[in-house]
Amino acid sequence: MTDPLLHIEGLSKSFGALKATDDVTLSLMPGEIHALIGPNGAGKSTLIKQVAGALAPDAGTVWLNGRDVTGLPSAARARAGLGRTFQISSLAMEYTVLQNAVLGALGARGSVWRFLGNVMRDKALRGTAERALARVGLMEQALVRTSELSHGQRRLLEVAVALTLEPDVFLMDEPMAGLGADGSRRMTGFLDDLRSRAPILLVEHDMDAVFALADRISVLVYGKIIATGTADEIRANPEVRSAYLGEEIVI
Missing domain, CATH: 3.40.50.300 (P-loop containing nucleotide triphosphate hydrolases)
Structure with a gap:
């Protein structure tokens, strides 16, 4: 069984x-x-x-x-x-869709970050984030500020962030x-x-x-x-x- x-x-x-x-x-x-x-x-x-x-x-x-x-x-x-999505959004609204996904991937490593620019240059993190965004259909919005997404798109982004944890x-x-x-x-x-x-x-x-x-x-x-x-x-x-x-x- x-x-x-x-x-x-x-x-x-x-x-x-x-x-x-x-x-x-x-x-x-x-x-x-x-x-x-x-x-x-x-x-x-x-x-x-x-x-x-x-x-x-x-x-x-x-x-x-x-x-x-x-x-x-x-x-x-x-x-x-364990990948979790929340009833109330936990996204960073001032960051882009891709930045939110990359930070999710960084969290999966158990790492901390000091400078967002350095994190965004990490090819492995970006790759993980982009695959998650592609899975939920948000790659076209990757460079859009999260605050500009529709409510439904934000829910999908939350799923993508959870996906970065694999x-x-x-x-x-x-x-x-x-x-x-x-x-x-x-x-x-x-x-x-x-x-x-x-x-x-x-x-x-x-x-x-x-x-x-x-x-x-x-x-x-x-x-x-x-x-x-x-x-x-x-x-x-x-x-x-x-x-x-x-x-x-x-x-």
Whole structure:
């Protein structure tokens, strides 16, 4: 049997009396898109921060490529093979598209930089950055200032920056946010193709995208996974439907 590339076992996190993450266990298999959904306040952001290394759990383990990375910070997890995109953009808007991608490639080395000009003259870094930009279709915009990109193009640039890490696993936090119907359809097609490069743990509110993409869906409610299954199984699950009462989400 194939081992999961990402496995989360018994992850828990409390803030006082509030259990934000309650004994969460889930896995991500090669070639898979595993979606994590849940109503507002379910604890998705807290869980993702623990997986990414931005927040230490109270209990539980995060395994990446068979390695226990629970004690590693975000940068070390990135170098170990975890590529992350953010719900809120983390791009340097004053830099060009290529400069952002090159800095991503530099981070994959675990290096620091003092002068951007010196970094941009590194042929290996530029090559890695240009290949990532070509993969997401942004090479024509390589010299454009990032602030001048459309919202959808910025989301693709975030994916390109993650690609420069040559990750084994993608962690994507609401990549459809703010894209609109056409942008969401384009991003859905792109992610469907990207899974062949590395599997994706996808946190998303766009249910059309989730049901179109996900091989498995886990539903998080009050910090606890209440169901995991295929799109059809999740649609038919009465506990899931009850959890979404009052939410403007059609499942």
